[in-house]
Amino acid sequence: MLQQVNRRQRKLALFTLAPAMAVFGAFWLLPFTRLVAMGTELDRASGMSAYFAILTQRQYLVSLGTTLGISLAVSALAVLIAGVAGFFLARHSFPGKAVLVAILTFPLAFPGVVVGFLVIMLGGRQGALAQFSMWLLDERWMFAYSLSGLFVGYLYFSIPRVITTVMAACETLDRSLEEAARSLGAGSWRVTRDVIIPGIAPALLSTAAICFATSMGAFGTAFTLGTRMSIMPLTIYGEFTNYANFAMAAALSVVLGVITWLALSLARKLAGTSLGAPA
Template sequence: MSARQNTLSRPPAGAFYGASPGRKRLRVNRAVLFTLVPALTFFCAFWLLPFARLVVMGTEPDNHSGASAYWTVLTHPRYLGSLFSTLWLSLAVAGLAVALASVCGFFLARNQFPGKTWLLSILTFPLAFPGVVVGFLVIMLGGRQGALAQLSQSLFGERWMFAYSLTGLFVGYLYFSIPRVVMTVMAACEKLDRSLEEAARSLGASHWRVICDVIIPAIRPALLSTGAICFATSMGAFGTAFTLGTRMNILPLSIYGEFTNYANFAMAAALSVILGLVTWLALALARRLAGDVVGAPA
C-alpha cells in the first residue's frame, strides 16, 4: 500500500477527540449549567438573599427586651405559646385530615357510582378558595350570626359560637386540607396491586388485617407526604386566621403584629425564620420516611 493510500484511509486526528464520551459529557454538563442559570438567579434573588437577610436580622436586639430576637422567642412565654399553639394546631389538622380523607379517598378509588365526577368536583372545590373566603365560611357557620348560633338560640335560648377561636381556625384549616389528602390518597390507591390483598385473604387474613398489613403500608408514602403538606400549610396560613380575628396567639398573626403594629422587625424576622425551619424540617422528615418506604425491598 502506497503512502498516499495509507494517508487517505487514516481518520482525521481530531475525530477520536470529537467522539470521546468525556468530551460529550462535558458539552452536556455545560448545556445543563447554562439552562440552570436563570433558575439559580431567580432562587438567589428571590429566596436565598431575602432569607439570609431575615436570619441576620433575627440576631438583632428585640425592641422590648433588648436581647437577641431568637433568644427572646425561646425565653418569652408569649412567643413560646404562639409557637406551641401553632404546632399543636397544625399537627391536629394534619392528623385528622389524613384520618378522615384517607377513608374517603380509598372508597372513591375503589367504587364507581353515578355522580362520582360531580362529587369529586365538589370535594376539590375548596382548593379554589382563598383563606379570606374560608374564614368567612367559618364565620357563617359558627359566628355570632352563623347557622349554629341561630339554631342554638332557637333551641336553648343562647348563642353557641366557635368561629373566633382556635376551634374555628381548626375547622377552617381542616376545610381546605381534606381535599388535598383525598386526591393524593385516591391516586395512591389506584396504583395498589390488588393481588397482594387477594393473597392475604387467601392466607386467612381478616378484613382489618388486610387494611393494616397491606393497604396502609402500601399507601404510607402518600399519607406521610400529604400529611406534611397539610402541616406546612396550616403552619403558615394567614388569610383564614386574619379573617377570624387578630387576637389568636399563633405564629402568622404574631409575625404580622410585630411587623405592622410595633415595627419590631427583628422579632418578626426571628419568628419567620423559626416558622420556616419548623416547616422545612417537617417536609424533610416526611420525605425521608416516605423515601425509605418506597425504596425498601419487598
C-alpha cells in the first residue's frame, strides 16, 4: 500500500514538473546549448576560436573589464547608499513615509530605455546640468554619453532593489539582540557592526549580486546613452548586427552568462553561510 502511494506521488510530481521542464528545455537549455556550440566556431575577424579570441584580443578584454568594473562599482555603491536608507526607513515612522518609499522604489517600473532618457535629461547636451553650467559659466557640463552617465543610470535602477530588500530584512531582525548588546555597554557603531550588519548580511549579499547581474547584462540604458561605449552588451550587439560575427556574439554571450551565474551562485552560497553562522 505504501509503495503504491509513493508511486502515485512520484507520478504526480513528474506530471506537475513536466510543463516547467518542457519550457525550460525549449526556451533555455536548447538555445543555450546551441549558443555554447556556436561559440566554438571561428571568429570572423581573427580566424581563431571565438572563446580563445576573447582572451587574446584587446577590444574584448577591455569590454569585459569595463563591464566588470562598472558593475562591481554600481553594486558596492548601491548597497552602501540604499542599505543605510533602507535600514532608516525600516526603523523609523514619520509622516509621508509611504510616499517617500513609493518615490524611491518607483524606478523599478521604468525600462532601461526610460532610465537612459532620464540620464540624458539630467546630464545630456540639453539637460539640466548643461543648462545650469551655461547660465553659470557659459559652458556645457555633460556626462550622459559616457561611462559616467552609464554608471548613474545603473545606480538609479539598482538603488530601489536594495532598499526594498534591506527593508524586508530589517523587519526580521531580532531587536532583543540589539538591546542585549546595548545593555552590555556597546555603542551605536558597535551594535551596527556586530549585530545589525551580520543580521542583514545575507540580504546585502543577495541584493548586491542581483545588482551586479543586472548591470552586467543591462542593454536598454547603454543603448540609449550611446552605442560606442565598450561594454559587453553593446559589444555583443555590435558583433551580431554590424559584423554578422555570430560566433563571437555567441561566445561573448556565454561568457557574460557564466560570469553572472557564478556571481549569483557565490552570493547564494555566502548568504547561506551567513545564515548558518553562529551568533
